[in-house]
Amino acid sequence: MRRSLIDYVLPLFVFLAMLGLWEAVVRINAIPPYVLPAPSLIGATLVKDWDTLSGALMVTLRITFQALLAATIGGVTLAILFARSRWIERSFLPLAVVLQVTPIVAIAPLLLVYLEANTAVLVCAFLVAFFPILSNMALGLASADHNLIDLFELYKASRWKQLVLLRLPAALPYFLGGLRIAGGLALIGAIVAEIAAGSAGQGAGLAFRIVEAGFRLNIPRMFAALALISASGVLIYLIFTLLSWALLSRWHDSSRERGL
Amino acid sequence: MLTLRGVDKVFANGAQALAGLDLDVREGEFLSLLGPSGCGKSTALRMIAGLGEPTRGAIAWRAGRPEVGFVFQDAVLMPWASVFDNVWLPLRLAGQSRAQASPKIEAALDLVGLQGFARAYPRELSGGMRMRVSIARALAMRPALLLMDEPFAALDEITRQKLNDDLLRLKQELGATVIFVTHSVFESVYLSDRIAVFSARPGRVTAEIEVAAPALRNDDFRLSQTYAQACRSATDALHAAMGEA
Numbered sequence: 001m002r003r004s005l006i007d008y009v010l011p012l013f014v015f016l017a018m019l020g021l022w023e024a025v026v027r028i029n030a031i032p033p034y035v036l037p038a039p040s041l042i043g044a045t046l047v048k049d050w051d052t053l054s055g056a057l058m059v060t061l062r063i064t065f066q067a068l069l070a071a072t073i074g075g076v077t078l079a080i081l082f083a084r085s086r087w088i089e090r091s092f093l094p095l096a097v098v099l100q101v102t103p104i105v106a107i108a109p110l111l112l113v114y115l116e117a118n119t120a121v122l123v124c125a126f127l128v129a130f131f132p133i134l135s136n137m138a139l140g141l142a143s144a145d146h147n148l149i150d151l152f153e154l155y156k157a158s159r160w161k162q163l164v165l166l167r168l169p170a171a172l173p174y175f176l177g178g179l180r181i182a183g184g185l186a187l188i189g190a191i192v193a194e195i196a197a198g199s200a201g202q203g204a205g206l207a208f209r210i211v212e213a214g215f216r217l218n219i220p221r222m223f224a225a226l227a228l229i230s231a232s233g234v235l236i237y238l239i240f241t242l243l244s245w246a247l248l249s250r251w252h253d254s255s256r257e258r259g260l
Numbered sequence: 261m262l263t264l265r266g267v268d269k270v271f272a273n274g275a276q277a278l279a280g281l282d283l284d285v286r287e288g289e290f291l292s293l294l295g296p297s298g299c300g301k302s303t304a305l306r307m308i309a310g311l312g313e314p315t316r317g318a319i320a321w322r323a324g325r326p327e328v329g330f331v332f333q334d335a336v337l338m339p340w341a342s343v344f345d346n347v348w349l350p351l352r353l354a355g356q357s358r359a360q361a362s363p364k365i366e367a368a369l370d371l372v373g374l375q376g377f378a379r380a381y382p383r384e385l386s387g388g389m390r391m392r393v394s395i396a397r398a399l400a401m402r403p404a405l406l407l408m409d410e411p412f413a414a415l416d417e418i419t420r421q422k423l424n425d426d427l428l429r430l431k432q433e434l435g436a437t438v439i440f441v442t443h444s445v446f447e448s449v450y451l452s453d454r455i456a457v458f459s460a461r462p463g464r465v466t467a468e469i470e471v472a473a474p475a476l477r478n479d480d481f482r483l484s485q486t487y488a489q490a491c492r493s494a495t496d497a498l499h500a501a502m503g504e505a
Contacts, residue, residue: 145336147332147334147336148336148338150311150330150332151330151332151336152353154310154311154330155349155350155354157353165338165349165352165353166338169338170340172340250340250383251341251383252339253383
């Protein structure tokens with residue numbers, strides 16, 4: 001590995017320096033915590049309120065991953081159907097595009113009219129995560145080497161064999177790219193829908209905790225919940241980056257080390 | 261082995277690739293299709309492989325279409341699969357399990373000199389080695405007819421000569437019929453028993469040249485009188501075909 005320690009130390013140093021500066025500004029100017037809490041106070045709140053916050057974190061993460069799973073199954077299946085038949089693609093693609101370009105914030109209140117709050121949040125997260133997977137997967141399935149397709153035809157491969165042995169592996173890098181985008185979007189969709197829902201009680205996620213803490217002017221807790229949301233986003237990104245690397249590093253150029 | 265009679269090929273976009281192509285392929289020969297780029301020789305090869313039908317005319321097989329192996333201009337390997345799995349592909353599509361196919365795969369890799377590379381991935385190989393994998397894949401089913409579409413065009417001269425020699429040895433060992441598309445006069449003369457010269461698009465065969473030479477050839481052959489004469493007549497035929505005689 002040519003990657004030196006500096007690659008990791010430098011961003012960490014910048015991050016810590018910014019937190020230090022923030023802490024210093026708050027302390028020197030004696031800014032009250034209901035205006036701007038210091039990072040140390042946010043950390044303390046995170047520990048103190050962990051029971052409430054961790055519960056909310058689990059709710060949000062569960063919805064995010066459920067939505068992602070549903071989006072993956074739905075997106076991949078529809079992309080395969082698109083690849084099978086131009087008619088299906090012609091009929092359904094415009095609908096998918098309409099759902100994609102309509103801002104989720106605008107759809108969420110409507111969904112809340114028809115669905116129970118938790119289900120509505122799940123559907124919102126699903127809707128935003130679905131399209132990147134569908135479009136990337138469809139592109140991936142269509143981008144298999146046409147010479148290889150000829151070769152499969154020459155050896156009289158069934159369409160099923162062609163799908164499993166050729167089109168799906170060829171689509172894998174595209175799919176993983178879509179999944180990485182969809183992971184972040186699913187989290188955003190879940191948060192947006194929760195804020196629109198504003199539901200209380202047992203099933204409340206992180207976004208609701210932010211709204212609730214805002215009503216109570218509990219600013220440190222707002223920041224603590226925000227920090228958890230950021231951390232979740234980073235975690236999701238890391239998971240899918242690692243997954244990509246694990247699946248592609250042997251053969252795909254995208255995960256090739258830029259050596260020399 | 262097979263006969264093409266009055267074969268025309270017009271593509272959907274109206275471009276005519278072949279016009280009145282007549283060609284006989286004899287059992288066990290090494291036949292080169294020589295012609296300028298875009299003259300339809302690849303199209304002819306693809307139709308022989310069963311990829312696309314003639315617009316007019318007919319392809320007749322003496323004893324039905326035999327097992328066919330096809331080698332493309334590029335190696336056309338599956339980058340996500342190891343060398344072993346790439347060579348396995350034709351056997352796998354014919355319903356053979358990994359274990360059933362294994363001896364044949366090993367044998368095919370031996371033939372092209374790639375023992376010990378079964379677990380490598382295409383990315384880890386040089387261009388010449390990738391082409392060897394591609395040839396091993398085409399040979400895995402022990403085809404009676406091997407079709408090659410400018411397989412060595414993208415390789416450097418030294419690798420190309422090495423692969424030419426290996427190909428002649430392979431043909432000798434396997435006794436297959438080979439149809440080899442190329443635009444190189446020298447390559448076609450070095451390899452072939454017979455050369456069919458194509459005119460520019462729309463293509464048809466304008467001359468056939470027999471190369472009277474030993475079946476197994478080496479560097480001495482490249483310097484011989486026979487080689488020089490055959491190159492001369494192939495070049496003349498090619499110029500005539502392109503209307504520059």
